[in-house]
Amino acid sequence: MSSNWLLDTLHAVGIALAFAAAGYACVALWAVMKGSRKPQRVPPDPTPPRPASVLKPLHGAEPRLYENLRSFCRQTHPEYQLVFGVRDPEDSAIAVVKRLRGEFPQRSIAMVVDPRVHGANFKVSNLINMLPHAEHDLLVLADADIHVGPDYLTRVTAPLADSGVGIVTCLYYGIPGPSLWSRLGRLFIDDWFAPSVRLSHAFGSTRFAFGSTIALRRDSLQWIGGFEALRDILADDFWLGELTRRAGLRTVLSDVVVGTEVSESKLKDLWSHELRWLRTIRSIAPSGFAMTFVCFTSPLLLLGLALAPGAFTLGLAALGGGARLLLHFLQRRISDQAFAWHEVLLIPLRDALLLMEWAAALAGWQVRWRGQVLHARGDGSAP
Known part of the structure; x- marks a missing residue:
């Protein structure tokens, strides 16, 4: 009885993770498409710009x-x-x-x-x-x-x-x-x-x-x-x-x-830089940051599939993975940088590294910035 309860719980958790990851990827794609629309043309302002x-x-x-x-x-x-x-x-x-x-x-x-x-x-x-x-x-x-x-x-x-x-x-x-x-x-x-x-x-x-x-x-x-x-x-x-x-x-x-x-x-430089960003974000919005893990699409979809294998979870993974790929393509177009198919292979690694950095950001407040060791505390100060 307890074994079946545990399996059912893990299955539900797997579906929930896959659903959350796929849902975030789709909503984020919508938001980027909405935000990247060209603004409506307005008549030029005859007033010269201020110095x-x-x-x-x-x-x-x-x-x-x-x-x-x-x-x-x-x-x-x-x-x-x-x-x-x-x-x-x-x-x-x-x-x-x-x-x-x-x-x-x-x-x-x-x-x-x-x-x-x-x-x-x-x-x-x-x-x-x-x-x-x-x-x-x-x-x-x-x-x-x-x-x-x-x-x-x-x-x-x-x-x-x-x-x-x-x-x-x-x-x-x-x-x-x-x-x-x-x-x-x-x-x-x-x-x-x-x-x-x-x-x-x-x-x-x-x-x-x-x-x-x-x-x-x-x-x-x-x-x-x-x-x-x-x-x-x-x-x-x-x-x-x-x-x-x-x-x-x-x-x-x-x-x-x-x-x-x-x-x-180097990895250590990238880790230090991004950990500073993440701990700074955590100091600004701690509650929201605690739920940020749903943004890391690839590892969550894989974990969801592992915990709840089946057609429904596979469909969620396909939906989330497709949205994540389209998001990557759209961001290349926004920045006028060429889309490289080999970079698609970096997406799972990028998402997994982010998940590890997120977990590390929860474990402390210390950051390094231009030779200084600071503490991104909850009140935003850095004594």
Whole structure:
């Protein structure tokens, strides 16, 4: 009797896992299809774009730093300033900025070198040091590894004409290097992170903000206490958006999708990077993060089949696997990157690695970031 009860329970669990994994894959595919539709064409605004200052904190000569920063120098926006900042006067990123100054003499480019530290978050300390050099009231923050198109700045600042908008932020896709681990890192962004955001947004949530882009007005920043309010917080991008939302301002997810470098060449580097992301997400939304395992399609479908073999579970596995494959294909099209059939073989490995990272993220709070060991605690602080 007890043996039959156990078998029945395992069978039910198997069906539930397969159903949850297949259901999530299908809903995520719907959300990505919905979110990737081209926006309706609207008449051009006769009002010229307002001047903007782009703040880019730097730390070392990261892969393709020159190409990525150069994309910000080639904007069609009629009037804007670039403010780069480092803490170390020997930082190798300074030479890249000097090269850009020589190549774009017509562009307003400020280079801030300031070693002052204002809190546990060195990136925010950098921004605090850079802000006095920003000349304009529209501010755009973007990480050093972001690559953008020439109309990016005009498009991401346009919603700020509405006084009810607090920040504008952008989703991003991965630009991989030649290594296997870099390609798996791209799949983390494209096939898991971006669809999860699209799904959340499709159901009405705007509780997000990404370091890829945060555009806001200077008065909004001052209203929430400036960058100083974020100086001891690890997830500074999220909390910059969250504080504006608590002030009654809206968050806009731009239709602009930017690129980000994925340069990890070793498993340990990829693991450390993604574990930091996952533990940061856990600190922001612990309850939702606990249920994130349903997003890891491949291992859950295989486990469901193992626990509940049969035609019904096999049908769920086929449905979920097909949706997962279509999601991968659609994300390649969104990022204008070629679809490679051999990458399909990486999907089960990617999902399994994510499941292991998710389990590791539940086991602690410690993260490593640019030489610092921090704790992504539940209150969002990083002492």
